Amino acid sequence: MPKKPVTSRRGRFLKLAGMTASVAGQYAGQRARRLLGQPDSDQQRRDHYTKMAEQITDTLGELKGAVMKVGQIASQTQDFLPPEFSEALQKLQKEAPPMPFEVILAQIEAELGQPVGELFEYLQEAPYAAASIGQVHRARLHDGTDVIVKVQYPGVDESCDSDLQQLRLALKLGGLLKMPRDSVDQLFAEIRVRLKEELDYENEARNLELFREFHRNDSWVVIPAVIASHSTRRVLTLVLEEGDHVNAVTPARYGQETINTIGHRIFTTMADQLFRFQCIHGDPHAGNFAYRPDGTIVMYDFGCVKKLRPEIVAAYRNALIAALEEDYQALDRHLIDLGARIEGQPAVDEAYYAMWRDILIQPFESATPYRFADSTLHKAVAAKTSTVFQHLESFQPPVESIFIDRMIAGHYWMLKRLGVEANFRDALAAYLHP
16 A cells, blocks of 8 residues: 655654654664774675665655755765765656645645636646656646646645755764765755755746747757646646657667767757856756657756856866866866865865866767767766765865756766767867857
8 A cells, every 4th residue: 555645844854854863873883883893894884875875765755855856966976975875866866656646636726726627628647757846747728738737746845944954964964974064055055946946836937938048949959838827836837748758769760860860969958058058957867858750859847947157157168178188287276166176275186187087088089979878987987986085175066066067967878878879079179169
């Protein structure tokens, strides 16, 4: 029998508090063993982290909302949690279990002020998609327009702040946040701002119109139009724009040439948003994109949008140029400008920068097409993750650019899953040296 959803603020607090107490107890036991001269072996440490990570992941997945969204963000980063957590948290990137339909109906009617039968010709009970803060149902308006209705889970927005505080406490008491307190403050403040924006569907409606304007000349980008009459802060109704999930992009319907064209278009939309519009789609997982056999890309979910300061974009561009040119002294300066390197700390060994440069340059270093399907770049990154903890005194999470990194990582995985074969070296150079 499925668990009854936890929607009250008190219920969510108690659930998270129980998780926090368990995690803190496990960490205290581990510390006590070390103090008694019984340090864990590497395998015991990994087993301990894995158990803790699975417990946190299960709780976040059940509660959905802000804490699940943070888990999704954390799963895409390798710089402030042990690797066992990134692996366990990957489960949160998959579609969440749906909320009961009667809960969805009640939320729609409370928000739009009318019975569902008066609002829609029909509303499909089975969800079109289920995610961290809401789920989507297919419907049809009485004028015959096919739409999707995005409905926010009850209680998610009211619980955002307390959820984040409790999750931060759990990570702290579990000995998992291995960074200065100021960095933690900045990181969670940035996540809170993005989550508050994402919980406001009126804000998402404005973002949708903004990005439709950005891409108005890109005939191969489709972004759904907003149905304002059926939208509020917690319900968002959009014209249905269908496409194939990445799993359905198969050789039977998509030739390699079309896949490569899609790959180039993915790169172009990403680079345009970063360098031209200075405003990025900040939630680039597979469920937020669809494809059509003519090479069209359909983009969904504009709740998480990051508007970038010009100086951050300039620092990012300069850091990329310095890395490509192997000018590591300049790279060090630009990383300080970006907020990734702590100013006042000694310069980092150039060999450390060279190691990361040689890994991350792979898709751009050859004039021949890079086969993303065969890429092991992510494995090379994971293998070197432990070196990050050796330089914690010099680096901090780059709060202003964390969503840029998230965007790039998300697009890498899409290119890999699609099986794109392309060389982006010249295309990147055009954005770095306009």
